[in-house]
Amino acid sequence: MSIIQVEHTMLNDPDHVRLAHEPKYGHGSAFIHGTYVDLDNATIPMSDLGFTQADACYDVVSVSKGYFFRLEDHLERFDKACAKFQLTNPYTKAETVEILNNLVKQAGTKEAYVWWAVTRGAMPDGDARIDPSAYNNRFYAFVVPYVFIASDEQRTRGIELLVSKQYIRIPPEAVDPTAKNFHWMDLKLSLFEANAAKKDWSLLCDANGYLAEGPGTNIFLLKNGALYTPDSGCLEGITRKSALELATRMGIPVHVERVHLEQLLNAEEAFLTSSAGGIIPINSVDDTILGGKLGPGELTTQLHNLYWTQRWEGWNGVAIDYSKPASV
């Protein structure tokens, strides 16, 4: 079995290609605290604490073949993140869904990366800054064509992963990683470290060498036919949830528990999961070729392909009605 060329399908298959849209939405569409705008003209007020202090939570849902994937799960995770950070979405769930649908339609995207956030808003005057209820939280969203962490070519050969030597993932006691947040400097600098080492992507551990997560990704490994992924120190990814479900359906035993770096280095197969690319096979970790065999492992390939074929059959999908124009 070979890796499905998902990117190629998205760009060429008539069921996937982008629909007609106003040229100004070429790069994407956005919603800035009440106003729809094309992405090129979308700006954030400088005084917003989301910008100056990373004081925000966000989520990303993907669209493929005109279906949102697990939209309800993403909205639920987002609600929980707001509560954990004492943020309030100024829009109801129904309004949020309407905004996201409108943005996808404006951009004409059947394959989309759909981002939204609630920020703290501007600093209130004087002493009120210590009172979360004194802030007017703001909602922002944008839609761009689907984003892949790893291209068809990279997923076909399996990526070369670097486990960061310079950084650990910010500890859960500092910022709760289950609430999707803007604290990305550890993730971002580990990517540059991977680039300097001529690797494709990075992964961070905690201070004790247990696997945490990578930039935009969760980590999985296969050993003796069983699947392992960390139970803590990471975002509870919706693609992670999907991979666990698919693996269970395939009869693969799954273990959600603490996983040490040594286990990854001794794994037969491994992959990353993300809304930005689905299941991403790993060829090597640092300089260790997993399972002593080049390329994506057999079970990883099966999971990768099942993830996309299921999605394209509407699995956990919410269809977007492109026949009705955006109600903006």
Ligand SMILES: Cc1ncc(COP(=O)(O)O)c(C=O)c1O
């Ligand atoms: C830090 C982090 N970990 C994991 C993930 C994967 O989560 P999901 O599968 O919901 O996209 C993301 C997604 O962007 C992320 O930002």
